[in-house]
Amino acid sequence: MIKKLNELVDAARSRGRRRLAVAYGNDAHTLHAVYDAWQAGLVEPTVFGDKAQILSVCRSENLDATAFAIVDEKSDVRCVEMAVALVANGGADVLMKGLVSTDKYMRGILNKEAGLFPPKGTLSHVSVIEIPGRDGLLCISDVAVIPLPDFKQKTVLIKYLSRIAASIGIDRPRIACIAPSEQVLPSVPSSTESAILAKMGDRGQLGNVIVDGPLSLDVALYPEAAEAKKVQGSSVAGKADCLLFPNIESGNVFFKAATHMGGAEVAAIVVGTKVPCVLTSRGDTTQTKLYSIALACLQAN
Numbered sequence: 001m002i003k004k005l006n007e008l009v010d011a012a013r014s015r016g017r018r019r020l021a022v023a024y025g026n027d028a029h030t031l032h033a034v035y036d037a038w039q040a041g042l043v044e045p046t047v048f049g050d051k052a053q054i055l056s057v058c059r060s061e062n063l064d065a066t067a068f069a070i071v072d073e074k075s076d077v078r079c080v081e082m083a084v085a086l087v088a089n090g091g092a093d094v095l096m097k098g099l100v101s102t103d104k105y106m107r108g109i110l111n112k113e114a115g116l117f118p119p120k121g122t123l124s125h126v127s128v129i130e131i132p133g134r135d136g137l138l139c140i141s142d143v144a145v146i147p148l149p150d151f152k153q154k155t156v157l158i159k160y161l162s163r164i165a166a167s168i169g170i171d172r173p174r175i176a177c178i179a180p181s182e183q184v185l186p187s188v189p190s191s192t193e194s195a196i197l198a199k200m201g202d203r204g205q206l207g208n209v210i211v212d213g214p215l216s217l218d219v220a221l222y223p224e225a226a227e228a229k230k231v232q233g234s235s236v237a238g239k240a241d242c243l244l245f246p247n248i249e250s251g252n253v254f255f256k257a258a259t260h261m262g263g264a265e266v267a268a269i270v271v272g273t274k275v276p277c278v279l280t281s282r283g284d285t286t287q288t289k290l291y292s293i294a295l296a297c298l299q300a301n
Helices: 006-013 028-039 051-061 076-088 102-110 151-167 189-202 217-221 223-228 248-261 286-299
Strands: 018-023 043-049 069-072 094-097 124-130 138-141 174-178 210-215 242-244 265-271
Touching (some): 018 028, 018 076, 028 051, 076 094, 094 102, 094 286, 151 242, 174 217, 189 210, 210 217, 265 286
Parallel strands (some): 043 069, 138 242
Antiparallel strands (some): 124 138
């Protein structure tokens, strides 16, 4: 089982290099991460962007530009279109966001004519977080793509969480459906939907997973909280491997609090597409981007 994010790199390396298409990779953080991934034996990268700027960054950062196949294009939107076309047509195994804004990146992925996003599919975002003091990694969804997942989407998100968990060695993940409390209250939709999802999990309708909810965040993660609140009969309380958030607000706040205030490190990708897509913030560290590349490479066919 993979318990640290740096172990993702070793696991991805063991599967051989994946072809990586980078959309608008003009910035030092992106190029450093891609270069590190290349040096680590994870990827063969093609970078779409302003060639003169890319070469300038390589010189200033002491990166060997010959590691990259550079496709010269100054328009960020056009870079996304070209990178998406490459992966959609089988020319690359993983897509990565560079300096381009998230909305432009996502529009390129969702373009029906591009062929990267399947009809009637569910696009989502899954993060794997390493929290200081916690034994093992935590998978969470969705903090960046679906504002308010409906019930059907939540069943799909559980499958995505299960798939990511399996890639880090958790064969039967414990998934907590997060709500304000453990009470099932008709006036709180997240609690009632969580209870139904838990029952579906019990009956094997959601795959090889253990699902419980509603569970508050503290009860899901900390055994002492579950004991203090007298939560009984749960195989998930206090030892969740995955968190399913009821909306983007709660998930995003947790994500940013964990990383910015709690010192957590993260890997993050978009799932539900033809190939895994690395989605990190333009302000994310080189390390975060490297871990995200490694996670995407583990998911690539």
